[in-house]
Amino acid sequence: xxLWGFRRRPKLTDAHWRAALTATPHAARLSPNDRQxxxxxxxxxxxxxxxxxxxxxxxxxxxxxxxxxxACLPVLHLGxxxxxxWSGIVVYPADFRVHEEYEDEIxxxxxxxxxxxxxxxxxxxxxxxxxxxEHPPAPDQDLVIHECAHKLDTLxxxxxxxxxxxxxxxxxxxxxxxxxxxxxxxxxxxRDKEPRLDPYAATDPxxxxxxxxxxxxxxxxxxxxxxxxVYRQLQQFFRQDPIGTTTA
Numbered sequence: 001x002x003l004w005g006f007r008r009r010p011k012l013t014d015a016h017w018r019a020a021l022t023a024t025p026h027a028a029r030l031s032p033n034d035r036q037x038x039x040x041x042x043x044x045x046x047x048x049x050x051x052x053x054x055x056x057x058x059x060x061x062x063x064x065x066x067x068x069x070x071a072c073l074p075v076l077h078l079g080x081x082x083x084x085x086w087s088g089i090v091v092y093p094a095d096f097r098v099h100e101e102y103e104d105e106i107x108x109x110x111x112x113x114x115x116x117x118x119x120x121x122x123x124x125x126x127x128x129x130x131x132x133x134e135h136p137p138a139p140d141q142d143l144v145i146h147e148c149a150h151k152l153d154t155l156x157x158x159x160x161x162x163x164x165x166x167x168x169x170x171x172x173x174x175x176x177x178x179x180x181x182x183x184x185x186x187x188x189x190x191r192d193k194e195p196r197l198d199p200y201a202a203t204d205p206x207x208x209x210x211x212x213x214x215x216x217x218x219x220x221x222x223x224x225x226x227x228x229x230v231y232r233q234l235q236q237f238f239r240q241d242p243i244g245t246t247t248a
Contacts (some may be wrong), residue, residue: 002043005006005026006106009032009176010112011043012039012042012043012046012065012068013061013065013158016061016062016065016247017039017042017065017069018063019062019066020042020062020066020068020069020070021035021069021135023066023134024066024070024073024142026067026073026218026242027069027070027073027141029242029245030076030245031245034076037076037129038069038072038073038076041072041075041080042065042068042069042072042078042157044080044208045068045071045072045083046064046068046078047067048080048083048087049068049083049087049088049089050087050088051063051064051067051088051089051090051091052088052089052091053091054090054091054092054096054127055092055093055096056093057091057092057093059091063091063130063133063173066133066134067091067128067133067144070133070142070144070145070148071083071145071148073143073145073217074145074148074149074152074213074217074238075148075152076238076239076240077238077239077240078238082151082152082155083148083151084127085123086121086123086124086125086126086151087125088124088125088126088172089125089127089128090125090126090127090128091127091128091129091130092127092129092130092131093118093129093130093131094117094129094130094131094132095116095129095131095132096116096117096127096129096241097114097116097240098114098116100120116129117129117131117132117143118132118143118146118147119147119152120148120151120154120159122154122158122159123154126147126148126151127147128143128144128147129143138198139218139219140197140198140214140215140218140219140222141198141214141218142214142217142218142224143214145213145214145217145218146210146211146213146214148207148213149209149210149213149214150210153206153209153210158206159206159208160206161182161204161205161208161209162174162175162178162205162209163237165237166236166237166239168236169233169236169237174233175232177230177232177233178205178208178209178212178230178233179205180229180231181208181212181227181230182201182205182208184227185197185199185201185202185208186202189202195226196222196226197211197212197215197222197223197227198211198215198228199222212227212230212234213234216231216234216235216238216242217242220242220243221243224243231243
């Protein structure tokens, strides 16, 4: 795989900022103060991370601005410390193929290939499909937020849907609410009932957390109506209330 490097730290221009904000309605709804905070974080993110284009893609400054803005939205009131330990972002033109290896419940190792639109490698780069970033398959999906949720999840070990919680949050209550929601989603699918939340969330608890995070920002009313306890947990976790922002 050939990577096209770009080591210069581009300045976030007003034009790129406005374009990124316009392309991200769930960020454009923020208050003026929070939008300014988001811009400051976006500039810091651009200064801290490196971007690489893969498969012949050249990552333009406008693309960096959009990815950085969306990455910073979840940590708006948490700061960039949640993204410590990794610095690289690899951007493919579209879906990319990876080799997978896993061990099943009886200890047999399986190997294969999978086509992905995003991947967060523990202590390694975040890999994105630009096609999916630019054109999400559904209104409730945001690939950058999804992969950044995995980055937050792995701050305390393997991705399991249980990231380090801010002071004052209850780990037992988090586990109770997320486990109940995950099991409810799985049961809906087992009954051939089409859920409103992306069914990919039923893959495992880590994917449920990542899907819940992106939906929290993109379609907060959907998450609140279907899984209110999860919404409230994420409201405390991110120190944000997207529904309040939407209805203000």
